[in-house]
Amino acid sequence: MATLAQIFHWSSDEESSGTQETRAGSEPVRVRKQGIAGQASADPYALRPLPNEEVYLYIKRFDNTRVVRQADPQAGRAAWKAIGASCVAAALLVSLLLPGAYRLLAGYQIDSLTQSREQAARELKTLEYQESLRLNIRNMQEVAKGKEFAPPVAGQVQFLQPKDSVARLKSSD
Amino acid sequence: MRAAPSALSLPEVTKMEAHADLPASGRVRWLARVALVWAAIILCRLVYLQVLNHDEFRDLALDQHMRLEQLHASRGAIMDRSGHLLAVSVPVETVTVNPMLLPKDREFAMDMLAKVLEIDPARLMERLEVYSKGKKGYMVVAKNVDARTAGRLKRLGIDWVQFEQHGLRRYPEGALAAHILGGVNHEHIGNAGVELYFEDEIGGYPGYAWVAKDPQNRGFDSTLETPRIAGRNLVLTIDRRIQFAADEALMEAVTGNACQSGTAVVMDPNSGEILALSNYPTYDPNAPPLSKKDYEARKNLAVADPFEPGSVFKVFTVAAALETTDITPETRIFCHNGAYTTFGRTIHEAKGGYGDLSVEDVLAKSSNIGAYKIGVRMGPAKFHEYLTRFGFSAATGLELPSESSGLVFRLKRWQPTSLGSVAMGHEVLTTAVQLARAASAIANNGLLVEPRLTVSKPSREVTLEPVVYQPDAEDPRRILKPETAMTMRRMMERVVLVGTGKSARLDGYTSGGKTGTAQMFDKTTKRYSHFYNASFMGFAPVTNPSVVVVVTLNGSSKYGGVIAAPVFKKITEAALRVLNVPQDNVHPDEFVEPLEPAAVADVAESISPETGQELHEAMAASNQEEDSRIATGPAAPSFLGKTLRAVMAEASAKGVRVELDGSGIARQQEPPAGTRLIAGQRVRIRFER
Numbered sequence: 110m111a112t113l114a115q116i117f118h119w120s121s122d123e124e125s126s127g128t129q130e131t132r133a134g135s136e137p138v139r140v141r142k143q144g145i146a147g148q149a150s151a152d153p154y155a156l157r158p159l160p161n162e163e164v165y166l167y168i169k170r171f172d173n174t175r176v177v178r179q180a181d182p183q184a185g186r187a188a189w190k191a192i193g194a195s196c197v198a199a200a201l202l203v204s205l206l207l208p209g210a211y212r213l214l215a216g217y218q219i220d221s222l223t224q225s226r227e228q229a230a231r232e233l234k235t236l237e238y239q240e241s242l243r244l245n246i247r248n249m250q251e252v253a254k255g256k257e258f259a260p261p262v263a264g265q266v267q268f269l270q271p272k273d274s275v276a277r278l279k280s281s282d
Numbered sequence: 283m284r285a286a287p288s289a290l291s292l293p294e295v296t297k298m299e300a301h302a303d304l305p306a307s308g309r310v311r312w313l314a315r316v317a318l319v320w321a322a323i324i325l326c327r328l329v330y331l332q333v334l335n336h337d338e339f340r341d342l343a344l345d346q347h348m349r350l351e352q353l354h355a356s357r358g359a360i361m362d363r364s365g366h367l368l369a370v371s372v373p374v375e376t377v378t379v380n381p382m383l384l385p386k387d388r389e390f391a392m393d394m395l396a397k398v399l400e401i402d403p404a405r406l407m408e409r410l411e412v413y414s415k416g417k418k419g420y421m422v423v424a425k426n427v428d429a430r431t432a433g434r435l436k437r438l439g440i441d442w443v444q445f446e447q448h449g450l451r452r453y454p455e456g457a458l459a460a461h462i463l464g465g466v467n468h469e470h471i472g473n474a475g476v477e478l479y480f481e482d483e484i485g486g487y488p489g490y491a492w493v494a495k496d497p498q499n500r501g502f503d504s505t506l507e508t509p510r511i512a513g514r515n516l517v518l519t520i521d522r523r524i525q526f527a528a529d530e531a532l533m534e535a536v537t538g539n540a541c542q543s544g545t546a547v548v549m550d551p552n553s554g555e556i557l558a559l560s561n562y563p564t565y566d567p568n569a570p571p572l573s574k575k576d577y578e579a580r581k582n583l584a585v586a587d588p589f590e591p592g593s594v595f596k597v598f599t600v601a602a603a604l605e606t607t608d609i610t611p612e613t614r615i616f617c618h619n620g621a622y623t624t625f626g627r628t629i630h631e632a633k634g635g636y637g638d639l640s641v642e643d644v645l646a647k648s649s650n651i652g653a654y655k656i657g658v659r660m661g662p663a664k665f666h667e668y669l670t671r672f673g674f675s676a677a678t679g680l681e682l683p684s685e686s687s688g689l690v691f692r693l694k695r696w697q698p699t700s701l702g703s704v705a706m707g708h709e710v711l712t713t714a715v716q717l718a719r720a721a722s723a724i725a726n727n728g729l730l731v732e733p734r735l736t737v738s739k740p741s742r743e744v745t746l747e748p749v750v751y752q753p754d755a756e757d758p759r760r761i762l763k764p765e766t767a768m769t770m771r772r773m774m775e776r777v778v779l780v781g782t783g784k785s786a787r788l789d790g791y792t793s794g795g796k797t798g799t800a801q802m803f804d805k806t807t808k809r810y811s812h813f814y815n816a817s818f819m820g821f822a823p824v825t826n827p828s829v830v831v832v833v834t835l836n837g838s839s840k841y842g843g844v845i846a847a848p849v850f851k852k853i854t855e856a857a858l859r860v861l862n863v864p865q866d867n868v869h870p871d872e873f874v875e876p877l878e879p880a881a882v883a884d885v886a887e888s889i890s891p892e893t894g895q896e897l898h899e900a901m902a903a904s905n906q907e908e909d910s911r912i913a914t915g916p917a918a919p920s921f922l923g924k925t926l927r928a929v930m931a932e933a934s935a936k937g938v939r940v941e942l943d944g945s946g947i948a949r950q951q952e953p954p955a956g957t958r959l960i961a962g963q964r965v966r967i968r969f970e971r
Contacts, residue, residue, distance in 0.1 A: 241367035
């Protein structure tokens with residue numbers, strides 16, 4: 110897909126080729142095909158291209174397996190510098206964006222926790238009500254009646270153990 | 283070098299390429315121009331959006347993802363002195379739908395809603411049709427839905443269902459202490475009892491927060507606009523066990539003796555704490571009132587319904603005389619054998635007549651003539667002064683709304699016969715709480731303490747927050763000499779032992795008291811009827827009273843000693859047992875004199891119907907004045923046409939509680955501007971765009 114820049118470049122390329130066309134006259138398409146080389150040949154002192162010089166009818170294969178690249182001490186450094194700069198830029202970008210992202214996530218979490226807390230508080234209230242409903246004094250009264258509890262009368266003596274418990278213990282011995 | 287085979291010659295190829303490229307470059311140029319125009323349009327639109335109408339569009343955007351949410355403030359709970367819940371707000375939700383936003387398959391949607399909410403789907407569909415035809419955007423599907431059911435619906439994530447959270451006031455003990463608790467109206471605002479009196483403290487104030495929501499309606503950011511203030515819990519002085527005993531005993535007495543109504547007040551005479559306050563007929567605050575009868579049952583007779591106390595008032599007559607004259611309990615009073623004419627009025631005893639009676643016998647036998655003559659010896663000025671000291675005609679300040687202050691005529695309005703009437707408990711109006719306060723002064727060695735219904739510290743820390751209300755506990759006022767109070771206690775014990783109050787003798791405890799029976803004034807016929815206010819006012823144990831109990835049964839045909847004294851006995855025995863008061867009368871005398879009608883006759887001689895009418899008319903006028911003082915809040919300001927923020931700022935500045943609904947500009951408000959607000963009343967404002 111062509112970008113605007115490419116389109117513009119292309120059109121300027123075309124325009125320059127148009128100029129070339131006026132200058133070269135007879136070989137318009139071929140000159141445009143030359144691309145950058147063609148632009149370079151726009152130099153009035155440059156030699157005109159030979160006819161069909163860009164047509165290669167034979168492709169020679171080169172064996173580069175034995176070619177040894179000459180060590181470039183600057184290239185490695187430059188590469189590391191580029192990597193470092195990229196990392197720093199990335200770190201800066203992340204550090205700028207991270208709080209916002211964190212805040213957004215924390216916001217979601219806070220909202221979720223708030224909802225949970227509210228729900229828990231609501232459930233606690235409901236449970237408290239249900240508890241107090243069960244411990245209603247009228248219910249307690251019914252339970253007391255069922256268990257045959259009775260309010261103590263004046264002067265009533267309550268023995269911690271039944272009177273005959275000691276006798277029963279002795280007789281069991 | 284070898285030549286590659288080619289079908290076309292080079293000039294032909296270049297010619298073809300030239301023909302193919304020329305139209306393409308034209309199209310590209312056009313495309314570039316279109317892109318430029320497109321970019322220019324976008325730029326213009328951006329300028330329009332971001333520069334020219336920035337504020338408007340920012341507000342629109344905020345409106346889309348920022349929502350003002352109400353932070354529900356729960357109403358505080360009310361507990362008894364042991365921390366048992368008497369009133370609690372249970373969170374519930376109202377489920378609503380917008381009929382205009384419903385999905386196409388409405389029947390399925392309504393079916394699903396009905397299943398979850400357990401309601402009739404056909405009825406729901408019917409209602410929906412009506413709302414849709416009317417193009418209404420708001421339909422309540424179900425009210426008071428519990429949190430669990432609402433949670434089930436929420437989990438479905440349906441966007442056309444909305445939830446409105448609110449509290450439902452519940453009273454787990456049912457009708458217990460209903461007149462103390464009062465109730466809340468449909469807006470969850472107290473309308474009676476402590477619910478109304480402490481509305482500002484326990485009602486709470488809702489807060490508001492701007493919440494940013496994503497398209498899934500999940501909140502991710504919020505800004506607090508107004509913090510919510512949760513309602514504080516309130517701990518009452520009442521004990522639910524004593525209250526239950528009082529409720530039961532009173533109900534039995536009223537229904538068993540065919541009375542119209544009854545009241546019972548149990549008070550700690552040392553601290554002034556009300557341990558129980560019961561009225562019959564009563565009501566269940568969980569159920570809204572439906573009939574006139576229901577509304578009448580809600581009247582707190584113990585504080586709002588003054589009555590002529592009758593013979594129980596003789597206690598204060600004698601106490602004042604002991605302080606201001608040379609009368610002693612042994613002083614003999616000639617009682618004219620049952621009929622005594624003075625200032626053209628003949629005073630009678632309730633039954634038969636007496637010759638010489640000692641002052642303590644005047645009290646024990648409840649002699650009207652004896653009381654009158656004691657009053658005369660004292661004189662109106664001193665008597666009036668002591669009535670004021672005992673607090674009659676002054677409200678007790680109990681934390682309940684609509685308290686009546688009773689009525690004692692100013693001294694200037696006293697007629698020649700007034701002294702005798704007041705000495706017997708007529709021509710004076712008092713409430714049961716006022717009687718309990720006055721009796722407490724005798725039980726508390728002459729110190730008058732003001733009754734109160736709230737304690738200052740919570741007793742169940744798990745669920746309680748500190749109580750905001752601190753009653754202004756005034757120092758007890760000395761109104762009687764300690765020796766006078768002790769003498770009065772001994773004389774009142776004699777009433778129970780040998781006088782008209784034998785039915786008030788307790789098992790295991792000594793007790794003192796005074797019976798009272800006063801004819802009731804019939805407001806229709808404007809005459810005194812043959813129905814009585816039968817009362818008993820007493821305390822126990824005698825040496826160091828722990829409780830003061832006042833019982834009044836209205837519309838009875840029997841005497842106070844017959845029907846009110848047994849109620850006193852039941853309530854007092856239960857209260858003393860609950861309070862763990864050691865028994866001081868473990869081996870009482872086996873012999874108890876049988877009750878005879880003459881022995882318990884204590885009807886105070888009624889006053890003339892004209893004076894009675896004057897008294898009740900004066901009381902009615904006083905009540906009207908009292909009612910007009912209830913609506914003492916600020917006047918509702920006009921919020922119409924204002925924005926939400928402006929409304930909140932103004933409401934906050936003027937101390938007006940508001941309830942906000944919708945968004946945009948305030949279009950409706952209820953109550954309208956200028957209406958005098960009742961304490962705690964909220965102004966509901968509807969916002970629309």
